[in-house]
Amino acid sequence: MFKLGIGEGFREEVLGEFRFIEFREAEVERPLTLVFAYPDTGLVSVISSSYIINELKLVEFGGIESPALSHIIVVHDGVPKSSIRLYAGKNLVVVFSDIVLSPNLQVSLASALVDYVRLRGIDYIICPTGIPVPNRLDVDTLKTYYVASSKKLAELAEKGGATVLKQGILVGAYATLLRESIKKNVNTLVLLTESFLDFPDPEAAAKGLQVFSKIVNRDIDVSKLLEEAELIKVKTRELMRQTRGVMGQMRKGIEYAPYLYV
Amino acid sequence: MSEIDEFFRRVERRFRELEDTMRQMIESALNEIRLERLEKPYFAESIEPLYNMRDLGDRLVIHIDLPYCSEGNIDVWFEDNKMHIRAALKCKLDISEWSERYRGVEVKEYNLVLPLPFKPQPDKVRSRVKRGVLEIIIYK
Numbered sequence: 001m002f003k004l005g006i007g008e009g010f011r012e013e014v015l016g017e018f019r020f021i022e023f024r025e026a027e028v029e030r031p032l033t034l035v036f037a038y039p040d041t042g043l044v045s046v047i048s049s050s051y052i053i054n055e056l057k058l059v060e061f062g063g064i065e066s067p068a069l070s071h072i073i074v075v076h077d078g079v080p081k082s083s084i085r086l087y088a089g090k091n092l093v094v095v096f097s098d099i100v101l102s103p104n105l106q107v108s109l110a111s112a113l114v115d116y117v118r119l120r121g122i123d124y125i126i127c128p129t130g131i132p133v134p135n136r137l138d139v140d141t142l143k144t145y146y147v148a149s150s151k152k153l154a155e156l157a158e159k160g161g162a163t164v165l166k167q168g169i170l171v172g173a174y175a176t177l178l179r180e181s182i183k184k185n186v187n188t189l190v191l192l193t194e195s196f197l198d199f200p201d202p203e204a205a206a207k208g209l210q211v212f213s214k215i216v217n218r219d220i221d222v223s224k225l226l227e228e229a230e231l232i233k234v235k236t237r238e239l240m241r242q243t244r245g246v247m248g249q250m251r252k253g254i255e256y257a258p259y260l261y262v
Numbered sequence: 263m264s265e266i267d268e269f270f271r272r273v274e275r276r277f278r279e280l281e282d283t284m285r286q287m288i289e290s291a292l293n294e295i296r297l298e299r300l301e302k303p304y305f306a307e308s309i310e311p312l313y314n315m316r317d318l319g320d321r322l323v324i325h326i327d328l329p330y331c332s333e334g335n336i337d338v339w340f341e342d343n344k345m346h347i348r349a350a351l352k353c354k355l356d357i358s359e360w361s362e363r364y365r366g367v368e369v370k371e372y373n374l375v376l377p378l379p380f381k382p383q384p385d386k387v388r389s390r391v392k393r394g395v396l397e398i399i400i401y402k
Contacts, residue, residue, distance in 0.1 A: 137325070137392050199312055199327040199395065230394060233329035234369070235360055237312055238304045244312075 004028050004061065004088050004120065011062075013119060015112040022062035026088035031123035033216050036113055038097040038106060039243040040172055041252070042201035043236050044130030044193060048209045049094050051225050053087050056218070058094060062086035064112075068105055074098065084109070090218060093122060100242045101173075103250045110176035114186050124153060125181065125188040126215060127174055128208035130195030131165070132255055142207040145192045149181040153189040160215035162191055171252050189215070197252070198244045200236040202229035305357045305364050311347070311372040322379070326396040328372055330355070333391045338398065343381045347374040347396070 004026050011022040037049030052058070063082025073080040087094040095113060117125055133139060145165035146157035154164065170178070174190045181188035191211055195204035206222040206229075213220040225232075247253075312327040328336065328349045335350040349372045357364035378400070386401040 137395055137397060196327075198314055199325070203393070230329040231355075233327065233394065234355065237309070237327075240312055 004032075004093065013116065015115045015119075016108050017066055017068070018109060018112045019065045020062065020086075020112075020116055021065060021082070022086065024059070024061045026059050026061040028088050028093065029091040032091055032093060032121075033124045033126050034093045034095065034113070034117055034122045036095045036110070036125065036127050036173070036177065038109075038173060039100050039239055040174070040247070041130035041132050041197055041255075042195035042199065042204055043240055043243065044195050044201055044205045044208055045128060046096070046098060046239075047200065047202050047205035047225075047232060047236070048128045048212070049096055050098075051205065051209065051222070052092065052220065053094055053096065055220055055224075056090055056092065058087040058089035058092065060085055061088050064095065064109070066105070066109075068102070069099075072099060091216060092218070098239070100239070100246050103172075103246060106173035106246075107176045110173040111180050114177065114180040114184055114188075117186055118184060123187065125177060125186060126153070126191065126212065127177065127189070128191045128193065128205070128212045129174055130197075130201060130204050130208070131168075131192035132197030132252075133194045134256060136194065136196045136201075139194055142194045142204055144194075144208055144211045147178060147190045147192070149178055149186065149188040153187050156215050157189055157191070157211075160211045162211050162215075165192060167258075169255050169257060171250050171255055172247075191215075197256075198240065198247070200233045200240050202226070202232045305367055305369055307367070307369065308371050308373040309369055310374055311349075313374060313376065315376070317379075320402055322400045322402070324376070324398045324400070326372075326374065326398070327394065328391075328396050329394045331372065331394065336391065336396060338389060338396075340382055340384070340387075343378045345374075345376045345378055345382075345398070347372065347376070349396075 013020045035049055035052065037045040039046050063086060064084040065082055069083050072083045074083050083099045084095065084097040087096060101109065131145060144162045146154070146162040147165050147170065148154040148157060177188055178190060191208055193204045193208035195201040202225055206225045209220050209222050313325060315322060315324045326347060330351050331349045332352055337348045339346050351370060354368040354370050357367050357369060380402065382400045388399045390397050
């Protein structure tokens with residue numbers, strides 16, 4: 001058990017165009033895993049990460065600020081908060097954004113996160129997200145694929161029940177995370193569960209969480225997520241609509257295309 | 263007045279007319295965009311569902327996400343080259359629990375009017391509902 005953040009004080013790190021602020025202490029265990037969640041394919045990452053935060057009762061210990069986001073705050077229980085927040089507890093740190101980030105901001109945030117992980121001595125980055133499949137309506141048994149920056153995490157992913165993504169194209173912040181992690185020797189794993197591209201997919205989030213929980217060795221019961229799936233879809237409809245706009249700008253649809261690797 | 267002055271006056275008048283026409287066209291296009299935006303509230307008694315439409319050559323495949331609806335409460339009908347969808351929720355949703363801004367707002371149904379690239383033949387339309395998604399296939 002060790003402590004992340006500062007007891008009575010306030011810690012700031014400027015990484016790239018982002019200011020990482022830690023305003024309280026959070027007790028965490030090793031090996032420590034960072035989860036990065038932002039609105040993307042089927043909102044799988046934000047749905048699963050918000051479920052992790054609630055189910056494991058992680059505490060908010062900081063936030064990430066940027067001049068590009070200085071005009072937005074999120075109000076929770078009457079308290080103004082950063083639109084990108086840091087939560088921690090058990091063996092997890094979750095970086096959660098519930099606003100849609102522009103393509104440029106996604107990429108620079110992913111790059112800054114790799115530096116933050118190195119600076120704070122976090123062991124792994126593991127991100128449960130979605131991979132769009134065109135016939136999602138007829139896929140009853142969802143598969144989770146993985147792409148890892150290291151052999152160690154590839155082995156953990158296999159043990160957790162994920163299958164290696166042999167070929168394909170990834171577009172967005174997770175692609176940047178992987179590229180920067182390989183460059184900077186950081187252990188990063190992206191878990192890609194088959195999902196809708198442009199409809200919220202809590203079922204895919206639940207499947208991804210089952211694999212994730214085995215990898216991080218932490219029980220996460222997804223039954224409540226499945227029970228509330230329909231209401232989550234209604235609630236996140238507008239976030240999905242905004243996310244589609246950004247995914248269109250990034251040409252996310254090319255993830256469907258088979259890639260001819262020569 | 264010389265002929266040259268008259269010529270330039272005519273050219274200037276013609277430019278002004280062209281400018282007026284362009285301004286009207288731009289205004290009209292902007293009004294359409296504004297109207298489109300106005301017609302899509304985040305949450306109201308009736309909300310627009312998420313949808314996508316794909317052209318598969320011999321047919322159009324349209325997926326409409328209708329969570330929290332019962333299959334029997336979905337109505338689909340066509341008027342010329344427009345598809346109308348209305349689907350009642352299982353029960354009214356009080357959105358104020360999610361945001362105080364929507365105090366007094368209860369969502370009752372989904373409503374969507376979708377322009378199609380052609381007028382569909384009723385006998386060439388197939389539909390099904392799975393995972394809360396309505397799939398409509400319109401053969402060309």
